[in-house]
Amino acid sequence: DIQLTQSPSFLSASVGDRVTITCRASQGISSYLAWYQQKPGKAPKLLIYAASTLQSGVPSRFSGSASGTEFTLTISSLQPEDFATYSCQQLNSYPWTFGQGTKVEIK
Amino acid sequence: EVHLLESGGGLVQPGESLRLSCAASGFILSSYDMSWFRQAPGKGLESVSLISGGGNTYYADSVKGRFTISRDNSKNMMYLQMNSLRAEDTALYYCAKVARSTGADPWGQGTLVTVSS
Numbered sequence: 001d002i003q004l005t006q007s008p009s010f011l012s013a014s015v016g017d018r019v020t021i022t023c024r025a026s027q028g029i030s031s032y033l034a035w036y037q038q039k040p041g042k043a044p045k046l047l048i049y050a051a052s053t054l055q056s057g058v059p060s061r062f063s064g065s066a067s068g069t070e071f072t073l074t075i076s077s078l079q080p081e082d083f084a085t086y087s088c089q090q091l092n093s094y095p096w097t098f099g100q101g102t103k104v105e106i107k
Numbered sequence: 108e109v110h111l112l113e114s115g116g117g118l119v120q121p122g123e124s125l126r127l128s129c130a131a132s133g134f135i136l137s138s139y140d141m142s143w144f145r146q147a148p149g150k151g152l153e154s155v156s157l158i159s160g161g162g163n164t165y166y167a168d169s170v171k172g173r174f175t176i177s178r179d180n181s182k183n184m185m186y187l188q189m190n191s192l193r194a195e196d197t198a199l200y201y202c203a204k205v206a207r208s209t210g211a212d213p214w215g216q217g218t219l220v221t222v223s224s
Contacts, residue, residue: 001168034210036152043201043217044152049210087152091207094165096142098152 002026002090006099012107017078021102023088025069032092035064035073038101039084047086048073078104109133109213111202116218123192127218129185129202137180142205143187144214145198153198156187157205170196192222 003026013019023033031051036044046055048064051071061076075082083106088099115127129141143155156176157165164176175188185202199219203211 032207036211043214044211045214046210046212050208053209055210055212089152089210091205091210094157095154095167096157096205097154100151 001095002029002093002097004088004090004097004099006088006102008102009100011102011104013078013104014107015078015080017107019075019078019082019104021073021086021088023071023073023099025071025090028069029090029092031066032090033064033066033071034089034091035062036087036089037082037084038087044087080106109204111204111213111215113200113202113215113218116200116220118221118223119192120224121193121222123222124188124190125192125220127187127189127200127202127220129187129215131183131185131204134204136178136183136185136204140205140207141178141185142203142211143176143185144201144203144211145196145220146201146217147195147198150198155200158185189220192220194222196220197222 005024033051035048038044051066052064063074065072085101085103087101110132112130140159142157158176173191178185199217201214201217203214205211
């Protein structure tokens with residue numbers, strides 16, 4: 001199975017901060033990577049697919065990028081509603097695996 | 108509006124069976140790839156099984172031989188038959204419409220499966 005190593009596991013930040021989360025794949029996955037946001041008691045919400053394509057309706061402060069097997073989710077200016085857990089997922093080969101998640105909390 | 112609703116979760120003893128259902132509305136389920144995911148309490152997300160629009164099925168190694176994914180096109184529903192359940196299958200189970208190129212969206216609200224004696 002393809003392993004995804006996500007970092008950091010926990011992040012404390014303030015409203016307005018620029019936040020970057022990294023996801024590293026154990027092997028090449030082309031651009032088959034998605035990012036999700038999950039709030040307590042809720043289902044995951046798709047933010048970005050194909051490594052850098054913003055899902056319809058998602059604010060433009062969210063962006064994704066890729067360099068080889070390293071993928072990055074950036075929130076340009078953290079808003080109160082952005083405090084949540086973020087997970088990456090590879091869809092290159094089944095089983096589609098997830099990173100362990102990054103919890104973004106208020107500083 | 109595209110919507111998914113899971114049902115069928117509950118408390119069972121190890122070794123017992125359970126069938127989860129996923130009702131789709133707003134789209135024809137059989138025309139798309141559909142997947143089951145799960146999330147154990149306090150843990151990350153895990154892929155469980157996938158059924159392609161063409162009917163091909165895929166399973167995580169941890170459930171292969173015990174779980175069966177299927178769909179009923181006439182009812183626009185997908186199922187997950189879970190046999191020989193183990194404590195480690197305890198999780199919130201989600202169904203989602205998926206595509207390799209565009210990710211999983213939408214997701215249902217989840218149904219809780221608890222395996223405990």
